Amino acid sequence: MRTIFMALSFVVSGMALNAQSGVYLTQTDFENNRLTYATNAVSDETKIRFNEFIEKPFIIVKHNGEKIHLFKDEIYAYKNKNNIVRTWNFTPYYFLEKGHVWIYYKDVYTSQPKGTQRVRKYFYSTHGKGEILPLTVHNLKRSFPNNNLFHLHLDAQFRSDAELAHYDNFANMRKVNYLLEKTTTALTKK
Template sequence: MKSLKFLIILPALFLSNLFAQATILNTIAADPESGIYLTAADYKNNQLHLAGNLSTNNKLRLNDFLGSRTLTISHKGQNHEFSKDSIYGYRDKAGNDYRLYKSYSTPYKILENGKIVIYEIKQPGHKQNGFKPLVCYYFSEGADGEIYLLSLDNLKKSFKDQPAFDSIDANFQTDYDLIKYDNYHHMFRINRVLAKL
């Protein structure tokens, strides 16, 4: 009986060790750059200013305490401060891109850059929803377009004189339909529909 347990435990230990090694290798191989985008064109061309990875130890501080309008990036030991209204956005150490827009106090996380750019903002939850974060979705036409709440009404207003209006009307019935993800094509369904036009 003891040898049977040993035969079961030994392969499990071996597989868990392989999994741990693969995770470490993936972490080392996937060392995304962080930095700031000065303009929308920089974002479109993937050109980061003060780019760095884990080895350069970039540190980004949004200075959100008391609504500060500045952002500080520590790059190779030197601090660089920027007015939030003078840059487009930034990429964090996890490789997520964010756009700063109008109030500059809330960064818009860029989820997808397709026919429309889709963003999200997470806000702290409250007692009524069990303190789960509240997620709101937004969109813009192009990387430098005005940002609007992602809703059927707003999309239809944006595309009212274009062929996309009829496709939106035919394919989406609720605001919730707009945030559905197409796992096969690896994109939001709304961008998949708009890409066909």
């Protein structure tokens, strides 16, 4: 009996880790990869409608025959296939990287001379529940006012705000996080 219980607990925990969709109710759930209403197949009893296309302020979960509305501003984030989405001020942001700053992106449409074009904009927060701000040199300097070494390197290494989100293949992280890690380490060694 004990063996059956342990085998079932491994199967259930494995399903949550491999789940393609679900809800992170809190930041702790997100950091521990603990999904609520986890599902990974169309045939599961739990079905989630994320309302991304229409951008409704809530998620609809059908779980055990019951329909549950979860407001996006009352949960931490949700996972829809491979995308993790955090809502801040009723705006969805796609999670990219957790480091000294948490990096997000959002695709926006801008008007061009020949119609509209989709452009990827990058954002960040200084911690998991922090305010999400546009990823710019100016905002980073305001977020880390006492790190003068970071300020100098930002000015020297980045010609535009768009370069801040570039990926560093050697460091396996976004360049801004790598730079912030190195300058913070240099300050603490003094």
